[in-house]
Amino acid sequence: MNEEDLKREICLVVRQLFDRGLIFPHGGNVSARLPGSGEYWITPSSVYKGRIQPQDLVKMSLEGEVLEAAEGRKPSIEHPMHQAIYKRRSDVNAVVHTHNPAVTGLMAAGVDLQPVTVEAGLVLRKVRMVPFALPGSRELAEKAGELAKGETSALLLQGHGVVGLGKSLIEAMAVVETLEGLALTQFFALLAARRIPTVSEEALKDFEGEE
Ligand SMILES: [Zn+2]
Structure with a gap:
C-alpha cells in the first residue's frame, strides 16, 4: 500500500461510517499512517463528511506540524488526540473517531456497556472509558493517549x-461498528426486560362490543 491508496481508503471508511450514521456531517474524524511512519493523514475540519475526497486530507507529523494540505484545508481539531495515540502505540496505524448514537446514548444515561453476549465480553476487555474533556482540547488528547496504552482497542469518550x-483502517472501523452493535443489543435487552402494562384477559371478557 502507498500513500495514495491509504488516502483513498480513509475516504472509503469515512463514507461507510457516514452512511451507517456513526459519523455526522461535522462530527467524527479518521486518520491513518503507513506502518511504522512518523507521519499520518487525517480528515480536515469544516468539510462535509459525506463528501470527503483524498485531496481534502491533511498530512501531519507526530509533533503536530502540518506537512501537506490543500488550500483552505485544516486538520481536524481532534488531531492532538490522534497524535497522542500514535506516539504511544507503534502497533496502531489507524484511529477512527465516531459519534455512535447508541454507545453515546447509553453512556449519557449512565449505563455501562455490559457483556450481554460472548462477543461483547471479549470486545469490552479492551475498551477504556475516558472521563469528560472538551473536544479538541489538550486535556482530552492527554487522557485518551494515556488510556490508549497497552492492549486498548477502543476508547469511550464520556x-x-x-x-x-x-493495525489497519478496517480493524479500527470494525471496532466502532462492533461497539454500536453491542450497545444496540444491550438497549433492546433493557427495553424488552421491562414489563409493558397490557390489558388483562378479564377486562377484555367484560368488554361487550363497539364504542
Ligand atoms: Zn468528536
Whole structure:
C-alpha cells in the first residue's frame, strides 16, 4: 500500500461510517499512517463528511506540524488526540473517531456497556472509558493517549463518542461498528426486560362490543 491508496481508503471508511450514521456531517474524524511512519493523514475540519475526497486530507507529523494540505484545508481539531495515540502505540496505524448514537446514548444515561453476549465480553476487555474533556482540547488528547496504552482497542469518550484503534483502517472501523452493535443489543435487552402494562384477559371478557 502507498500513500495514495491509504488516502483513498480513509475516504472509503469515512463514507461507510457516514452512511451507517456513526459519523455526522461535522462530527467524527479518521486518520491513518503507513506502518511504522512518523507521519499520518487525517480528515480536515469544516468539510462535509459525506463528501470527503483524498485531496481534502491533511498530512501531519507526530509533533503536530502540518506537512501537506490543500488550500483552505485544516486538520481536524481532534488531531492532538490522534497524535497522542500514535506516539504511544507503534502497533496502531489507524484511529477512527465516531459519534455512535447508541454507545453515546447509553453512556449519557449512565449505563455501562455490559457483556450481554460472548462477543461483547471479549470486545469490552479492551475498551477504556475516558472521563469528560472538551473536544479538541489538550486535556482530552492527554487522557485518551494515556488510556490508549497497552492492549486498548477502543476508547469511550464520556459525553462525546468513541475512538477505535487498529493495525489497519478496517480493524479500527470494525471496532466502532462492533461497539454500536453491542450497545444496540444491550438497549433492546433493557427495553424488552421491562414489563409493558397490557390489558388483562378479564377486562377484555367484560368488554361487550363497539364504542
Ligand atoms: Zn468528536
